[in-house]
Amino acid sequence: MSERTADLPPDLEFDLRIRTWVYENVGPLFHELPEPEEDDAPGPGERYRQSKFDRRMTAYSGTLEAVESLLELFPIRDLTKARNEQVRLFVNSRGGVPSPPYASWYIDGKLLGPSTEWVGQCYKEQGLDASGAGEPVDFITTEFEFMEYLCRHELAARQTGDRPALEQVLDAQRRFVGEHLARWLPLFARAIRKGEPIPLFARLARILEVFAEEESARSFTP
Secondary structure, eight states: OOOOOTTTTTTHHHOOOOOHHHHHHHHHHHHHOOOOOOOOBBBBBHHHHOOOOOOOOOHHHHHHHHHHHHEEEEEOSHHHHHHHHHHHHHHHTTTTOOOOOBBBHHSSSTTOOOHHHHHHHHHHHHHOOTTTSOOOOOOOHHHHHHHHHHHHHHHHHHHTOOOHHHHHHHHHHHHHHIIIIHHHHHHHHHHHHHHHHOHHHHHHHHHHHHOOOOOOOOOOOO
């Protein structure tokens, strides 16, 4: 990802690269925190540095600032503490989980609500099936994987000049962001903050807030 994409305007290229990076690298942090980076297995911090993003060339400058703030904490010094906090915030807590990482909790007020079925249908329309993933299909990590998939298909369609494919994938992104992600990510971020998290997850919440806002402002035009 360090080389420019051929035949794309620089600003569009940067926007697409940043979006893809966030969906690829932020989503998994709600599921599993990385071990300290090794030379042969770069973590999110090293992958970010290799991407050479420039805030002046993108509409996602707020997202870049939030990401850079998060990555100041990588590699994570006390991985055990961070993983315990991850469990408390998102998996299991004596007083109740402060911030369940599932869209239906914020959209429907319960787990496995109607929005879960809607998400599954969006996957099926793209020929995908996440029913065997071990989590409900509206788990944030799975939803971010889906958007990463769409971003990569957008890149391929733009590179090959496939206008029908580009229009189809942009329409899918527009629906998923506008009708879904924009509705629940800010609420999820707020719930994380209310849980009084350690700085790692407070900064992760900030990424969700800013990224959801900047994604919502995107035009999704060919």
